[in-house]
Amino acid sequence: MDKPQPDDLKDAGLKSTVPRLNILALFKSGQERHMSAEDVYKQLLANGDDVGLATVYRVLTQFEQAGLLVRHYFEGGKSVFELNQGKHHDHIVCLQCGHVEEFYDAAIESRQEKVATERGFAVHNHSLHIYADCVNKACPHKH
Amino acid sequence: MDKPQPDDLKDAGLKSTVPRLNILALFKSGQERHMSAEDVYKQLLANGDDVGLATVYRVLTQFEQAGLLVRHYFEGGKSVFELNQGKHHDHIVCLQCGHVEEFYDAAIESRQEKVATERGFAVHNHSLHIYADCVNKACPHKH
DNA sequence: TTTGAAGATGATAATGGTTCTCATTTGCAA
DNA sequence: TTGCAAATGAGAACCATTATCATCTTCAAA
Ligand SMILES: [Mn+2]
Ligand SMILES: [Mn+2]
Ligand SMILES: [Zn+2]
Ligand SMILES: [Zn+2]
Numbered sequence: 001m002d003k004p005q006p007d008d009l010k011d012a013g014l015k016s017t018v019p020r021l022n023i024l025a026l027f028k029s030g031q032e033r034h035m036s037a038e039d040v041y042k043q044l045l046a047n048g049d050d051v052g053l054a055t056v057y058r059v060l061t062q063f064e065q066a067g068l069l070v071r072h073y074f075e076g077g078k079s080v081f082e083l084n085q086g087k088h089h090d091h092i093v094c095l096q097c098g099h100v101e102e103f104y105d106a107a108i109e110s111r112q113e114k115v116a117t118e119r120g121f122a123v124h125n126h127s128l129h130i131y132a133d134c135v136n137k138a139c140p141h142k143h
Numbered sequence: 144m145d146k147p148q149p150d151d152l153k154d155a156g157l158k159s160t161v162p163r164l165n166i167l168a169l170f171k172s173g174q175e176r177h178m179s180a181e182d183v184y185k186q187l188l189a190n191g192d193d194v195g196l197a198t199v200y201r202v203l204t205q206f207e208q209a210g211l212l213v214r215h216y217f218e219g220g221k222s223v224f225e226l227n228q229g230k231h232h233d234h235i236v237c238l239q240c241g242h243v244e245e246f247y248d249a250a251i252e253s254r255q256e257k258v259a260t261e262r263g264f265a266v267h268n269h270s271l272h273i274y275a276d277c278v279n280k281a282c283p284h285k286h
Numbered sequence: 287t288t289t290g291a292a293g294a295t296g297a298t299a300a301t302g303g304t305t306c307t308c309a310t311t312t313g314c315a316a
Numbered sequence: 317t318t319g320c321a322a323a324t325g326a327g328a329a330c331c332a333t334t335a336t337c338a339t340c341t342t343c344a345a346a
Contacts, residue, residue, distance in 0.1 A: 015312090015313060015314080015322065015323070016313075016314095017312075017313070017322090017323060017324080018312090018324095019323085019324075019325095020323090036303090037303080037304080038303085050325095051324090051325085052324065052325035052326070053304095053325085053326095054304090054305080054306085054324080054325060054326080054327090055323080055324055055325065057303090057304060057305070058305090058323085058324085059323095061305095073216065073218050075216050075270075077220075077302075077303065077332090077333090078302085078303060078304090079303090079304095092258075092259055092262065092264055094264070095267055101262060101264075103258050103262070105254055105258050107250065107254050108251050108254050108255065108258075111248055111250050111251050111254075112251065112271075112273055115235075115246050115248055115251075115273070116235055116273050116275050119235065119244060119246070120277060120278045120279070120283070121235055121237070121244075121273070121275035121276065121277065121278065122275055122276045122277075122278050123273055123274070123275045124238055124274045124275055124276060125274050126271065126272060126273040126274060127218075127270070127271070127272050127274075128255075128269065128270070128271045129269060129270050129271075130255055130258070130259050130264070130266055130269040131266070131267045131268050131269060131270075132259050132264035132265055132266045132267055133264065133265045133267060134263060134264065134265075135263045135264065135265050136263070140263070158292095158293065158294070158341085158342060158343080159342080159343095160293095160294060160295080160341070160342070161295095161341090162294085162295075162296095163294090179332090180332080180333080181332085193296095194295090194296085195295065195296035195297070196296085196297095196333095197295080197296060197297080197298090197333090197334080197335090198294080198295055198296060200332090200333060200334070201294085201295085201334090202294095204334095220303090220304090220331080220332065221331090221332060221333090222332090222333090
């Protein structure tokens with residue numbers, strides 16, 4: 001089962017409300033994997049859901065704290081959220097079209113641990129963002 | 144030679160002005176390696192230099208474009224600058240005291256290249272931030 | 287040296303993303 | 317059904333940063 005159920009929210013200790021269900025449904029729809037608050041807000045309005053921007057911000061933060069979403073701070077100021085599917089990964093961001101590609105590299109991950117512990121740190125989390133251009137002149141990721 | 148000379152600015156195509164010299168001198172002083180615009184502004188005022196915040200922002204951006212400084216986007220919203228000494232490195236940020244520690248790991252660097260090129264990207268730059276706690280209960284980096 | 291125009295400065299207004307306030311509405315346990 | 321704690325949404329407030337613009341500097345040329 002993949003559609004948003006009140007249970008998803010209840011399990012996270014959140015009341016099952018209309019805005020929360022709509023926002024979770026939007027992420028689970030899989031149309032856009034990485035969305036800013038503004039993206040979510042516009043999508044909901046486009047879907048005919050009447051929601052307030054403040055609510056979108058609040059709910060995104062709550063979902064992050066509940067572990068339903070993961071927040072990323074890419075360059076450019078605005079944070080971006082994605083569904084938390086348990087599998088950590090890092091990101092390549094295309095500087096031409098903004099397309100975000102995910103990757104996981106075990107060697108990079110373990111080296112980070114090593115580097116940090118060697119220096120007396122206990123790692124909480126990390127962010128690795130590669131900013132790059134699509135190689136072909138016609139950006140293949142354009143959408 | 145390590146003190147700011149008008150030449151540092153001229154070489155960058157920038158007029159040698161009082162605010163620019165003071166800001167460059169502050170970074171070259173090495174007291175704080177990583178500073179936000181606000182940090183720089185407050186330091187200059189503390190030094191008795193009368194500068195405007197707008198000028199600090201402008202000059203930091205100019206220095207970045209001229210390659211004199213490097214800008215980092217850490218979590219927390221505000222960007223942080225450091226003297227560009229030619230050697231790329233990544234950062235571990237202590238979540239307790241905010242201390243920033245630098246590191247360079249050749250294995251991580253080359254793996255990033257590999258991952259990106261394998262996927263058809265030409266890397267422009269990347270940011271790797273490890274957020275961690277100091278291991279000892281008395282944070283050794285507290286300042 | 288003096289000078290004048292291009293460029294730089296700084297007080298302040300404006301911007302953009304995000305959070306706060308608070309009156310009103312809604313979810314849900316009893 | 318009802319009551320009330322919790323959630324919502326319109327708008328104000330906030331914070332980092334950028335834009336404006338009148339005034340001040342720098343520096344090349346005279
Ligand atoms: Mn992702
Ligand atoms: Mn550094
Ligand atoms: Zn692309
Ligand atoms: Zn520390």
